[in-house]
Amino acid sequence: MESRYERLKAKMRENNMDAVVIISPANTLYFSETYIMTQTDIPDRLAITVLPANGEPAIIACIIEKNTVDSETWIKDRRYYIEFQESPIAFLVDVLKERGLMNSRIGIELGYLTASYYMELMGLAPNLNLVNCKRACELVRMIKEPREIKYLTDAANITRRAMEKGIQAVHPGCTEREFANKVKTYMINDGLSAIDFFVMGACEKSVLVHALPTDNIMRGGDQMRMDFGGVGEGHYLSDFARTIMLGELNDKYVDIYNKVCEVYVDIFDHIRAGVTASELFRVCADGMAKRNLPFSTPHIGHSLGLECHEFPMLSPVEDFALEENMVFNIEPVVVAENRQFHFEDLVLVKKDGFEILSNTQVNPGLLRIV
Numbered sequence: 001m002e003s004r005y006e007r008l009k010a011k012m013r014e015n016n017m018d019a020v021v022i023i024s025p026a027n028t029l030y031f032s033e034t035y036i037m038t039q040t041d042i043p044d045r046l047a048i049t050v051l052p053a054n055g056e057p058a059i060i061a062c063i064i065e066k067n068t069v070d071s072e073t074w075i076k077d078r079r080y081y082i083e084f085q086e087s088p089i090a091f092l093v094d095v096l097k098e099r100g101l102m103n104s105r106i107g108i109e110l111g112y113l114t115a116s117y118y119m120e121l122m123g124l125a126p127n128l129n130l131v132n133c134k135r136a137c138e139l140v141r142m143i144k145e146p147r148e149i150k151y152l153t154d155a156a157n158i159t160r161r162a163m164e165k166g167i168q169a170v171h172p173g174c175t176e177r178e179f180a181n182k183v184k185t186y187m188i189n190d191g192l193s194a195i196d197f198f199v200m201g202a203c204e205k206s207v208l209v210h211a212l213p214t215d216n217i218m219r220g221g222d223q224m225r226m227d228f229g230g231v232g233e234g235h236y237l238s239d240f241a242r243t244i245m246l247g248e249l250n251d252k253y254v255d256i257y258n259k260v261c262e263v264y265v266d267i268f269d270h271i272r273a274g275v276t277a278s279e280l281f282r283v284c285a286d287g288m289a290k291r292n293l294p295f296s297t298p299h300i301g302h303s304l305g306l307e308c309h310e311f312p313m314l315s316p317v318e319d320f321a322l323e324e325n326m327v328f329n330i331e332p333v334v335v336a337e338n339r340q341f342h343f344e345d346l347v348l349v350k351k352d353g354f355e356i357l358s359n360t361q362v363n364p365g366l367l368r369i370v
Contacts, residue, residue: 011136012053018104020133022049024112026306034072046088050095060091089120107133138311144327155232156346156358159240162186172220172247176200180213192230199227206340220247225340239329241344244367260341263287268362271354277318301330322349
């Protein structure tokens with residue numbers, strides 16, 4: 001497969017960019033192939049990758065990260081600044097000068113560059129023509145490589161199986177916290193390196209979009225919702241959601257659950273290369289309307305990779321056509337009878353259809369804690 005850098009160069013040519021400057025953690029990891037944890041934890045400690053359309057690339061990082069960067073990145077020109085004493089932006093300007101790019105059109109992650117760093121850069125290099133390279137990077141990352149698909153598939157299934165084992169280990173009357181702790185333990189013990197996020201709400205709490213597990217009791221005769229994910233091999237993420245019945249079945253909730261499942265299957269039946277994101281959204285909206293289910297969510301899914309929400313989103317305003325080897329999380333959500341019903345699975349887009357990656361079947365079936 002063509003290298004990530006070569007694919008990015010093609011996007012540079014299409015957008016008349018002389019170089020791309022990477023700053024965000026995900027794009028640093030993707031294009032430079034080094035994981036610098038402090039990019040997320042200490043965002044002022046910049047790591048900068050310069051990827052010229054012509055010439056040698058360079059990476060700039062804090063001296064503290066030297067051993068990590070030296071052991072991981074493929075980039076040969078590595079420069080390290082001393083935090084609080086030297087400016088990473090000054091190092092960037094030095095690289096641009098050496099590459100003859102001081103009067104050039106430079107793609108940079110404007111959404112990630114703080115105002116103070118932007119002002120410093122403009123002060124040192126006022127003739128630069130800065131444009132946003134966000135979409136160019138997204139278009140490279142949206143088609144997943146075989147190893148990425150494997151990482152995402154493995155992470156998704158570790159996450160699903162952790163939930164299934166957790167369901168068997170609790171019963172109505174247990175707390176959300178007890179259930180969550182069991183699932184999290186299984187996730188880590190079975191191969192994930194970290195919990196990325198963990199949303200759980202039982203009974204009345206299920207309507208809270210980002211509820212955290214507490215000592216709230218999982219009452220029999222009710223339902224609950226969980227939406228959670230972890231970090232797998234290569235730092236690729238999982239994102240998985242289920243609605244679960246608690247104890248004795250409530251016919252009202254089961255009826256809504258089954259109708260949402262029908263819409264869920266309907267969406268998957270329309271997935272293939274060439275269909276647009278907005279078309280899939282309309283399939284979902286029409287299916288909800290046909291079953292008299294309230295529907296007001298702004299999207300029904302998203303791509304997944306090194307970040308939880310990657311391009312493109314499955315929204316009514318996104319007319320981008322799906323392509324082979326894109327990976328998506330499909331997640332229709334319904335709030336009805338003061339409860340939230342939510343399913344989410346990982347799917348690989350194929351030329352004439354799809355392959356579900358996070359389960360053995362599309363319909364999740366009726367899940368119960370008894």
